[in-house]
Amino acid sequence: MPDGVGLVRAAACGFGVAFALGTVGAAVSRREPALAGVAVLVACVWGGIAGLLALPAIPSLPPASGLDRFLLILLPVALAIEAEAAAGWLDGFWLSVERALVAMVAMPVLLHGSVWLTGGSQRVWVGMFAAAFVLWGAWEGTAGHVRATGDRLVAAVTAVALLAAGLAIMLAGWLKGGVVAIPLAAAFGGATLVAGGTGFARLGTKAGLAGLSSAGIVALFGLVVIGRCFGRLGTASAALLLAAPLLVAIADGLARSLPDTVGARLVRSTRYRLLLAAVPLVIVLVAAKAEFDSTLGRLLVTPAPSAAAEP
């Protein structure tokens, strides 16, 4: 378990590498807008790898745990699909098919070989089907929304939600599962800053932001699923963490469909949508801290001898 300095170093590596490579990618692909989105996703991938190496938290090969399968299978596949989308290599229909297929197999892949599948009750299979549907809807909806609107806030909030998920999983007692989220969140954050703040926005491509937002949603989904199924992250916490970036996208989408009134402008405002995302994240973190203090936190503190026991 790395100390605070190690965590900051890993986050700085993830953020720095993603930001630096993203900036270089922006410069190189200035005349090739189709590559701009791919470049920002590649920057995010290398940022994540750099951060994980800095921890160090290197998944084992062949993947043995849910965390290994999340890092080595689900996340790379999601990023690859979004790179295809950003580059325009496939049309919308085939991208939807790919996303649907990955959403369907995401849960079986993450839970492979575990008691959830080997002793799978009907309830578990219903839950897995529902989770696949939620993932597909969230993934497809986010990609479509951000691609159409260039909404920068979704990717930013997704990165923050990843960080919050990591903290919640750590506080629930799975240190490694939570720790890996920190460099991942930093890498998504660094790439988002480039895509949303500098070159890519000016290039007019929204593909980079769409790719980061939707791959970030898949990352968040994978993290909360393994946190819930292998760690002790509660179902409500997992749902709230996943809801935060989706609320941001849904609020924007709803407001755009409304007449241009003061209320609609308020709903679309960054401040309101940040508040909307902050509420579930704060609830999760406060609840996780309270739970930690009442359970695992006690392991770290040895009670002082009582006065009555003293001579």
Place this chain on the structure above:
Amino acid sequence: MRRVTVLFALVATLAAGSIRAADDYAYDLVHSSVSFKARFLEISWIHGRFNDVAGKFSLDRQDPTKSTFELSIKADSVDTANAARDEHLRQPDYFDTKQFPTIDFKSTKVKAIPDGYEVSGDFTMHGVTKPVTIKLLGGKEIEAMGKKRVGFATELKLKRSDFNFDKGQIGAIGDEAIIIIDCAGQRD
């Protein structure tokens, strides 16, 4: 003709008896214990036990090499007399009990030694299987409480790092752990 048939049946019965000389015992959970201890900060030991264990063993007293031993421990049943710590131990930083629900031992080779058996076998924990050799002391059968009973005791030293436990979690709780098995078996 009838004498020949009886003789044949007698020979067949004796032959079956010599083929099947082993006694099969079921693991007696009530009178057995699988416990462990691991170093805490290199100053003391943390003790714990697994409450849910199953197993069986077959003892061939005429040819001990034909004996077999199997043990399956439910990792979820870890108990260190501290509920919060037990929950932590069940998580992926330690036993990862949802992914690796059991800790198993299955013998591959048995030989008799003074006071017991030397048993080699495959020990599987945390998804990793390693060959181990243990000395099972005991094996004397007695009859008590309506059953034939036999007991064994052994200790097994292992390193968590050999079984793909998270190296980041090796620190406050040391790498080396000692598993102490005191088990009784019973048969009718």
